[in-house]
Amino acid sequence: MSKEEKKVNRRDFLFTASYTVGAVGLGAVVWPLVHQMNPDKAQQALATTEVDISQIEPGKSITVLWRGKPVFLKRRTQEEIAEARSVSLKDLPDPEKDEDRVKKGKDEWLVMLGVCTHLGCVPLKDKGDFKGWFCPCHGSHYDLSGRIRKGPAPTNMEIPKFEFVDNNTIKIG
Amino acid sequence: MSDQEYTPKSKAGKWFNDRLPLLTLGSHLTDYPTPKNLNYWWTFGGILTFCLLTQIITGIVLAMHYVAHADLAFASVEHIMRNVNYGWLIRYIHSNGASMFFLAVYIHIFRSLFYGSYKSPREVIWIIGLLIYLLMMATAFMGYVLPWGQMSFWGATVITSLFSAIPLIGESITTWLWGAYSVDNPTLNRFFSLHYLFPFLIAGLVILHIWALHVPGNNNPIGIDLKKPSKDTVPFHPYITIKDAFALLLFMIIFSGFVFFSPNVLGHSDNYIPANPLVTPAHIVPEWYLLPFYAILRSVPDKLGGVILMFGSIFILFVLPWLDTSKVRSAVFRPMYRYFYWIFVVDVLLLGYMGAMPAEGIYLVLARIGTIYYFLHFIVVLPVVGLLEKTDPVPMSISTPVLSSGADPALAKKDYDKI
Numbered sequence: 001m002s003k004e005e006k007k008v009n010r011r012d013f014l015f016t017a018s019y020t021v022g023a024v025g026l027g028a029v030v031w032p033l034v035h036q037m038n039p040d041k042a043q044q045a046l047a048t049t050e051v052d053i054s055q056i057e058p059g060k061s062i063t064v065l066w067r068g069k070p071v072f073l074k075r076r077t078q079e080e081i082a083e084a085r086s087v088s089l090k091d092l093p094d095p096e097k098d099e100d101r102v103k104k105g106k107d108e109w110l111v112m113l114g115v116c117t118h119l120g121c122v123p124l125k126d127k128g129d130f131k132g133w134f135c136p137c138h139g140s141h142y143d144l145s146g147r148i149r150k151g152p153a154p155t156n157m158e159i160p161k162f163e164f165v166d167n168n169t170i171k172i173g
Numbered sequence: 174m175s176d177q178e179y180t181p182k183s184k185a186g187k188w189f190n191d192r193l194p195l196l197t198l199g200s201h202l203t204d205y206p207t208p209k210n211l212n213y214w215w216t217f218g219g220i221l222t223f224c225l226l227t228q229i230i231t232g233i234v235l236a237m238h239y240v241a242h243a244d245l246a247f248a249s250v251e252h253i254m255r256n257v258n259y260g261w262l263i264r265y266i267h268s269n270g271a272s273m274f275f276l277a278v279y280i281h282i283f284r285s286l287f288y289g290s291y292k293s294p295r296e297v298i299w300i301i302g303l304l305i306y307l308l309m310m311a312t313a314f315m316g317y318v319l320p321w322g323q324m325s326f327w328g329a330t331v332i333t334s335l336f337s338a339i340p341l342i343g344e345s346i347t348t349w350l351w352g353a354y355s356v357d358n359p360t361l362n363r364f365f366s367l368h369y370l371f372p373f374l375i376a377g378l379v380i381l382h383i384w385a386l387h388v389p390g391n392n393n394p395i396g397i398d399l400k401k402p403s404k405d406t407v408p409f410h411p412y413i414t415i416k417d418a419f420a421l422l423l424f425m426i427i428f429s430g431f432v433f434f435s436p437n438v439l440g441h442s443d444n445y446i447p448a449n450p451l452v453t454p455a456h457i458v459p460e461w462y463l464l465p466f467y468a469i470l471r472s473v474p475d476k477l478g479g480v481i482l483m484f485g486s487i488f489i490l491f492v493l494p495w496l497d498t499s500k501v502r503s504a505v506f507r508p509m510y511r512y513f514y515w516i517f518v519v520d521v522l523l524l525g526y527m528g529a530m531p532a533e534g535i536y537l538v539l540a541r542i543g544t545i546y547y548f549l550h551f552i553v554v555l556p557v558v559g560l561l562e563k564t565d566p567v568p569m570s571i572s573t574p575v576l577s578s579g580a581d582p583a584l585a586k587k588d589y590d591k592i
Contacts, residue, residue: 034349037363043353063451068355070451118476120334120355121327121453137331137457138471139532154476 043067048173050165053109061125063114066172070114070122071160072133073170076144081107083131084145094155098145101159111162111170112146118153133157179204201387206406207413208393210571214284215391216420217277218383223421224274225379229372231267232316239319241365243358246321247447265436271313272439273428275462278306287514289502290392296494298385303490305378312371313460315364322444323454329356329364331457335470338480355450396503397567405571456531464528465521469547471532472540482544489551496551498559506565509558517550 049066053073056062061074076084081098089095102110114122114133121137128134128141130149135142140151147156162172179200181187190196238257240249253260282302285291291299318329333350337343352359390401399405407413431439439461443454459467466483473479489496504511520543527540 037349037352039348039351039353040359043357043359065450068353068357068450115355118334119331120337121331121457122451136453136455137327152471152474152476152479 048171051170051172052168053170054168058108064172066160071172072110072112072114072125072146072157074110074125076108076110078108080131080144084143087143087145087147091149093148096145096147096156098147101145101147101156103164106164109170110144110146111159111172113158113160115157116140116153117148117155117157118151123157201409202414203408203410205387205409206390206402207409208391208399208571209405209407209412210393210395211391211413211416212394213416213420214280214288215393216417217281217284219417220277220421220424221274221281222379223424224270224277225372225375227270228267228274229376231263231270232369232372234263235267236365236369239365241319241362243321243361243448246319246361250320262432265432269428269431269436269439271316272460272462273424273431274309275313277424278309279462282306283518286517287504288392288394289396289497289499289504291494292497292502293494294389295386295392298382299494300491301378301382301385303487305375305382307487308371308375308378310463312368312375313462315368315371317444317460318361318364319368320444321361321448323446323448323452324441324444324457326356326448326450327453327457328459329360332459333360335480335483338477340477392502393571394503395505395568395571396501397570399571403570458529461525461529464526465524466528468524468528468540469544471528472537472544482548486544486547489548493551493555497555499562499564500559501564501567506567507558507562508565509562513550513554513558516546517554520546520550 046067049064049071051062051064051073053062053075056073056075058075059077059080061072063070063072065071084098087098089097099107101112102108116123116135116137118135118138118140121135123133123135123140123142125133128150130141130143132144132146132149133142134140135151135153138152140153141149142153142157143149145156146159148154160172162170165171179190179197181190181196186196235253238249238253238260240246250264253264255261257263285299285302314328314332318325333347333356336350337347339346348354350360351357352363390399393399402408441458446454458464466486469486470479470483473482499507499510501507504514523539524543524547527536527543530536532540
């Protein structure tokens, strides 16, 4: 190629402009096609659930469905709370204090997503090496605070956004 | 083959072929020169074509009766089984057909590994084949979700959650795949749509696979290049078509055995329980054809690491033609590779067995050993064996060893690099 040919000319401008407009147009068409797969408005509308907790005895737990996922609500006994708090943070793969996983003054209520953080199975209650939960799929053990202790799961079971509407009602979401 | 000009005999045929060379294409199914020593391991290409057509035809019929909705899917499958005329037969052919499809594809792949069919100049055939295999796995997985039983639901949850292992964007990707905050109706709906689409993509790739095959022509059990056509080749029709047809009949006997006598033996009874998002079955097991990869996933005690190794175990196959340093194709002339080949076969079977067992104790230890060996085979064994091995003399042509009762070193090529 000679030097003359390398000079920017009107045709190069036309090429660049056409490619740019073409790319923007392509993007504008592709994005709706991609985004339509994200949760729709009907799915987003299911975002909160209110739960009556007046019937739950200490030491017992219930499971409710929120956004298609199970949520564990466990009313822990004083011994269970004490045990969850006696663990040294150094022994935890995902260090987190029990105090940070419950609402202040409502320490007995553990509310968390009943979804194993490994590959999404529902762990079984009162099982495993740490008296908390055990996931049968790939063998993750969780303690009385829902923290991962042993197995392939990388993090503690997730605490969803929730609040106490009154003493007997919890609103999740 | 491509340098051979085909001229139709009839005037009308010539007129048409000059305008659209469809009859030239047809000659690839008749005159196409094929090595005369192809054994029965070479009949699985035809068998696989049959499997794909069976799945497409039965699948289109099932879609006429199936309802892709979380509340109705399970019942609609039972409706197919009980009310639709011959619905039970069509569904059992479709569900067992998936297993037979994988059985055939694994034999096809391992045949390629033994006879070196993935090596130059057939790398592109191999890679297209692997793409077909990937699409097959995706299609089979999504098809397994459609009956919306317990295994469907939890299998879908576990497999889609694999993507959540990707750092930073993993969670957004899983939500996007689900179209919800868990596996739910939108997930079922889109899986149905894609399950219908993918077989046609596979069909397109199959055409490319065969096209790429017909450029260099078939490999053969002794893995040498042939002059075509010559006394080493026979026309595809009737020699290969009749052999393929016979093998297909035997295959269909086994297929029918499953469909009519034990249609559920390859499935899991938990899938006859409707999906329940609150209860995970005690043992989640994928279909048998995915078990070796499942074993690799579970053998790693780290989420991201497990996912990377599992996908890596498939993607490493794409670079196989460049990892194998041996110039000799067929294991028949490779005394060292022959043993490692069978060790590898046993290793994959072992991984498959471990995938079906609970991930604990001795099973976990064996699964880890199996996983390590799987990767060693590709990364260490293949490159090193190819360099160290002293291969046996390779014959000049297919006819030579036959005529001189065995490989005569005097007739063999001295320069193996030129085969």
